[in-house]
Amino acid sequence: MNHSEQYLAWASDVLHTEADGLREIAAGLDENFVRAADALLHCKGRVVITGMGKSGHIGRKMAATMASTGTPAFFVHPAEAAHGDLGMIVDHDVVVAISNSGESDEIAAIIPALKRKNITLVCITARPESTMARHADIHITAAVSQEACPLGLAPTTSTTAVMALGDALAVVLLRARRFTPDDFALSHPAGSLGKRLLLRVADIMHSGDALPAVVSGTLLKDAIVFMSEKGLGMLAVTGQTGRLKGILTDGDLRRLFQQRDHFAGLTVDDIMHPDPKTIAADKLATEALKHMQENHVNGLLVTDSDGLLTGALNMHDLLMARIV
Structure with missing residues (x-):
């Protein structure tokens, strides 16, 4: 041996x-x-x-x-x-x-x-x-x-x-x-499990000036510039009062560029999705991850109980927060 x-x-x-x-x-x-x-x-x-x-x-x-x-x-x-x-x-x-x-x-x-x-x-x-x-x-x-x-x-x-x-x-x-796992997380707030169980959408979402949103009727060319500046790969479309109306994503733009060569006169309303996936700010970040995975999307818009847009987050935000 x-x-x-x-x-x-x-x-x-x-x-x-x-x-x-x-x-x-x-x-x-x-x-x-x-x-x-x-x-x-x-x-x-x-x-x-x-x-x-x-x-x-x-x-x-x-x-x-x-x-x-x-x-x-x-x-x-x-x-x-x-x-x-x-x-x-x-x-x-x-x-x-x-x-x-x-x-x-x-x-x-x-x-x-x-x-x-x-x-x-x-x-x-x-x-x-x-x-x-x-x-x-x-x-x-x-x-x-x-x-x-x-x-x-x-x-x-x-x-x-x-x-x-x-x-x-x-x-x-x-x-x-x-x-429960929630009880465990309260004793481990600095650990990865604690973060996963305690972190809420409001803690990691983009809001205020960082929120990628334009009002209905915005010209597509202006919207593309604005979406690029925010860097989230999506753009929310709201009414004048801030109520969410739709969403525009990088994927939508790529498909549009493949289908046509001229974009003069187009507005965000012409290509947006009128029924975007949303989540409430008080939901756990883990729920946001599950929502994205189930709906095969890379981002979510955050709305309040009246449908007003309050924030946005994407998969990168969840990765940075170590939720994924």
């Missing part, structure tokens, strides 16, 4: 071992998981997660996942908790403490102080007979038969299993809360 084959074989062993560990955890889920999920769901305070070493890294990830999916949560380092950060934990909080052995000195040191508070202590360990398990209000056993590390020393399968268990808790809570 060459070194490439050996590396792939070792990697495959790790993944299969960890997958087996996840199956063990799934098979061992019991009423204690249900009790923990209920405690987190009905928590009147915040969810506080703590752990040392690798368990601390997992705890930070668990807190971040919960916080972004509707369960207010944060991480507290157990050693720092013993030196003042314990004041961050208040009545009605739920504390989730993580330790594979269940004998973490730093967590054991703060358990008496935690028990004096009106909190619920959930411990996740691999040993139901451990100190942490005995003092927990709810104990979840997260034991695996084998670490992926061939020395049996580095936490590998066990840490993967606890991280997955944290994801399971977070997703159970998400579903129990009926958490």
Whole structure:
């Protein structure tokens, strides 16, 4: 076996071992998981997660996942908790403490102080007979038969299993809360999903002086110059009061140039489409994208409830906003 084959074989062993560990955890889920999920769901305070070493890294990830999916949560380092950060934990909080052995000195040191508070202590360990398990209000056993590390020393399968268990808790809570994509976006306003879900047509449309629009009766030659200046590939046609009457696009002009050589006397009314596709300014930008795709158009005009033209946007605007 060459070194490439050996590396792939070792990697495959790790993944299969960890997958087996996840199956063990799934098979061992019991009423204690249900009790923990209920405690987190009905928590009147915040969810506080703590752990040392690798368990601390997992705890930070668990807190971040919960916080972004509707369960207010944060991480507290157990050693720092013993030196003042314990004041961050208040009545009605739920504390989730993580330790594979269940004998973490730093967590054991703060358990008496935690028990004096009106909190619920959930411990996740691999040993139901451990100190942490005995003092927990709810104990979840997260034991695996084998670490992926061939020395049996580095936490590998066990840490993967606890991280997955944290994801399971977070997703159970998400579903129990009926958490929606819109809720998720509110926690991720700077992310691509947040932009897609929160951005509205009014946020990206062209309006005012940037609006490509002329009044009915405008000569075609003047309209072409105006449309080129605006650079949106379309031109709205309105009545004197601003009510939308039609639309003229680059494609319409190309077809017109193919059909005739003389354009003297033509107005925008002669070639415009009288029933343009429109959208309201308060609609989500994602709805504008869907509307364009369904109608096979590259742009939309924005109108108010009275049919007055207020804006315009095209596919390029959606691309720039990272909606596409």
